Amino acid sequence: MTVKSTNITRVQHRMARESRWAANSHSGGVLWLTGLSGSGKSTLAFEVEKRMFEEGYQVYVLDGDNIRHGLSSDLGFSPEDRVENIRRVGEIAALFADAGSVVVTAFISPYRRDRELARQAASDQFHEVYLSAGLDVCEGRDPKGLYRKARRGEIPEFTGVSAPYEAPEHPELTIDTGELTVEESMQVLLEYVGRAFAGPGRTKARGALGG
């Protein structure tokens, strides 16, 4: 994207991200959960946040709740507004990662191009996690009754029903949340987290940090 701003100069942040990582005993990054409505994004996001917090991580969830009511309160659900919403989430996630946190995002984010932009924003700190539960499973669950509404035509352009979902081609991690239980999915995710973010000298439990 072209930067419209002029009369601003790039200055270096004075803190190296490695200093933040050393202080936190883990690196920062983005865990970008993507999948259909009902694939388990929010459930896994909040559960992994809780578990990682207990392990001493700086971790935070971005989801429809804290984004749509705040930063993106000016946006609706038109195609262009959805694109802009995901763009903003990607940029904020990159800021959190730069600050040394692991940020977990829970958005359908159905388009490859949008997720690619989010990846570019966070560069090597981006981890795409595909929750691959299929439409049949997700629609069968329908925890919020959204598929029912969508089938009745009450929600236009609903992903999987009347709008496409473009599955990731090379996600860092795929979790088959159609087959695995929540706890099994969590184990897969936590194992990945350990590999992706934990430093070698990492103190394992929150208690050991004196918190």
Next chain:
Amino acid sequence: MTVKSTNITRVQHRMARESRWAANSHSGGVLWLTGLSGSGKSTLAFEVEKRMFEEGYQVYVLDGDNIRHGLSSDLGFSPEDRVENIRRVGEIAALFADAGSVVVTAFISPYRRDRELARQAASDQFHEVYLSAGLDVCEGRDPKGLYRKARRGEIPEFTGVSAPYEAPEHPELTIDTGELTVEESMQVLLEYVGRAFAGPGRTKARGALGG
């Protein structure tokens, strides 16, 4: 602002902010620096970030560099774009505060109404810090040559020259950066930080946290 989004439900974040505060040994919040161009916002922001980091804080600076080139890269400097930029900064700052960090923002943010919106976004975690160096001092410094350009008419609606600066009426802290040195200003700011964010059982130095 009216929330355009429908079909989203408010869910509670599962982590209480008090848990984050306890783990970090300090509360989260927003240090919102406001003042004319040249009043010392960036200088103080990066310096306080460095010092607070050394003291073991989770702390991060939002400024024109990491916002204008990313999240607000779609915005220019028209009056409405400036308003939208500050709105976004306020919302992101609130997210960082909610995540348990102290976020330091370094934007002129000349309008009371915009700062009031930022305050509302972060509610009781918002701390307005007015860097009160006057126009004469700031224009005399003119570190980026912007006042010169503005006087030549090369920058339209430049705060203090061709656009107003609305000084805070009840800031949490005022630092007279026209009179005080950078180090003196830092001491005032750090003393405030200690009162505003440090918990009673706070471990003082980064080293004691095992980082």
